[in-house]
């Protein structure tokens with residue numbers, strides 16, 4: 001099986017193209033080859049497949065073998081992949097995802113090279129039961145969640161996949177390894193959750209670190225950055241656009257008031273191509 005190693009701000013993937021459907025055993029492949037010691041090493045597998053509703057369909061499998069509904073960094077990589085490899089010759093592409101439907105993607109190309117990728121990530125889902133959480137209500141803002149005697153306050157946002165955003169004093173220094181896994185699997189979140197620890201540091205800047213559902217600590221999370229901007233607006237902490245600083249670099253996020261859609265702009269990089277014997 002041929003693959004291409006790609007990343008978005010260090011959130012890395014093995015990208016597969018050319019199959020008609022998701023291969024059997026994709027979960028086992030993910031566990032085996034995402035392993036950083038006994039495999040290739042990645043946060044997930046990305047399959048770019050044919051779609052009946054869009055130019056392409058993307059499936060993302062986390063490194064623990066679970067399928068996610070959406071992945072912001074992977075969709076930027078998928079768009080760059082199909083453009084660079086001549087599978088499409090337009091810079092406006094549509095990509096279908098499980099959790100967020102068909103998403104329009106725009107590539108900025110300079111001297112034949114993809115510089116940035118902007119994705120219309122759609123409207124955030126804010127209803128408690130739909131995120132999903134076990135809480136009722138049209139919004140889940142600044143609500144308590146208790147873990148081993150510690151009370152955190154979180155805001156729930158789904159970008160097709162679930163996120164719990166928690167504000168801390170210094171996100172880059174935060175001990176996410178202790179609290180991330182406990183919050184990810186808390187019973188308040190029936191499909192588990194991605195967990196973002198965030199600090200608003202300026203009128204257009206948020207620092208964020210992420211513990212991802214099914215992948216643990218990653219260097220960046222596109223949907224997490226979108227969820228963090230939405231949460232920060234809902235909590236009255238920032239305006240409707242900002243740079244979100246992650247361990248692997250920055251993403252620019254806008255939540256458009258007119259159509260309620262969230263837009264994410266950032267880079268995507270190819271590292272190398274390889275072949276797996278399976």
Ligand SMILES: N[C@@H](CCC[C@H](N)C(=O)O)C(=O)O
Pocket residue numbers: 011060062067068069070071072073074161162194212213214215218220221222223224
């Ligand atoms: N890294 C991603 C999100 C990948 C899926 C996530 N771990 C989940 O299970 O929801 C991103 O860039 O959005």
